[in-house]
Amino acid sequence: MGRHTCMICSPFVPGLTQAGSVRDMADDLASQERVDNVRVTPLRVGTGRTRAAVERLKLWENGRILRIRFLDGLPEVQARVREIAKEWEALANLELRFVDSGASQIRISFAEKDFSWSTVGTDALTVPSSEATMNYGWLEPGTALREYQRVVRHEFGHALGMIHEHQNPAASGRIPWDRPKVYAYYAQQGWNRADVDHNIFAVYDEDSTNHSAFDPDSIMQYAVPDSLTVGSYAIGWNTVFSPTDIEFMRRQYPRNVAPISELQAGGPRLETDLATAGEVDSFHFQVAQPGTFIMTTEGPTDTVLTLHGPNDRGAVLAWNDDLGRGLNARIVRKLHPGEYWLTVRHKRASATGRYSIGIKLRA
Known part of the structure; x- marks a missing residue:
């Protein structure tokens, strides 16, 4: 497959390597795109005390139409990229709509040779509208189908919010890298030690991304040759979606999910459930007059309630883990006029359960 098969993304990947000011802007855009891109997870510290970790995700609004436009490239190459990219629609509740003109969230170029890369999820919104958010540096009309599948499936995984699998928090310590050999290997591709540290050895923080258990079969995993590891350990080229890829992305973009539900202070409680692992339910309500509001969940489910x-x-x-009855959450807060949102998740990411939610105004 040529000399480019040694890597998938460039050492500088928009959306993965950003300056602080760009990260702040990216977080703001992500939180406006989808309320559960900002989540609170209770963490135990010390002798039973609880603190909160805020997760910053890059997911698109579930059910969204993403407009995609080619900035350049040969028609036959564009056609193959389009066909493979559309496979993601079977995994995620999104429509990938390729357009010839007008506004687009994802813009594809082939101009930067030797490297392929993509922004990560909503980080595409930080890129000026005239510039690419995705690049394919070595795809040609004669490139093998498996290479198209490997690279296009991988880069569109980034575009929908996925990170490199070897940088999954759960991958920490799982790959026995031979670091001197890794530095030497990637130096042949023009990478310096900082590039290797950032793109190969570093893993994300637990509280900065959704992730599954480490999956060496993921389409987001680089190949790991045995020559770059200590002992006998290797990962081959992945060209298909793994079962974990499929389950994970279906959970991030579930089908048949109601939009953000409306709540009313003093109105009836809403009976609902967390039907799938990792699900986050979102609710919207308005405050017309200042007052103290009591927001609660009820039921057998161990919920975490966050006020946005x-x-x-x-x-x-504000957020709460278990100040309500049993394992339920309760937030009491003085609120001023405006719009507010509540999100509910299970305390354990792998768990599900029924609950009800309601808001009342303290007399």
Whole structure:
């Protein structure tokens, strides 16, 4: 497959390597795109005390139409990329709509030779509208189908919010890298030690991304040759979606899910459930007059309740783990006029369960 098969993405990948100010802007855009891109997870510290970790995700709004436009490239190459990219629609509740003109969230170029890369999820919104958010540096009309599948499936995984599998928090310590050999190997591709550290050895923090158990079969996993590891350990080229890829992305973009539900202070409680592992339910309500509001969950499910706002879906105003009855959550807060959102998740990412949610105004 040529000399480019040694890697999938360039050492600098938009959306994975950003300056602080760009990261701040990216977080703001992500939180406006989808309220559960900002989540609170209770963590135990010390002698039973609880603190919160805020997760910053890059997922698109579930059910969204993503407009995709080619900036350049040969028609036959564009056609193969389009066909393979559309496979993601079977995994994620998104429509990938290729357009010839007008506004587009994802813009594809072939101009930067030797490297392929993509922004990660909503980080595409940080890129000027005239510039590419994705690049394929070595795809040609004669490139083998398996190479198209490997690279296009991988880069569109980034575009929908996935990270490199070897940088999954659960991958820490799982690959026995021979570091001197890795540095020497990637130096032949023009990577310096900082590039290798950032793109190969570093893993994401637990509280910065959705992730599954480490999956060496993931389409997002680089090949790991035995020559770059200590002992006998290797991962081959992955060209198909693994079962974990499929389950994971279906959970991030589930089908047949109701949009953000409306709640009313003093209105009836809403009976609902967390039907799938990792699900986050979102609710919207408005405050017309200042007052103290009591927000609660009820039922057998161990819930975490987060209050967002005012008028900013990405701002975490308050959260609670178990101040309600049993394992339920309860937030009491004085609120001023504006729009607010509540999100509910199970305390254990792998668990599900029924609950009800309601809001009342303290007399």
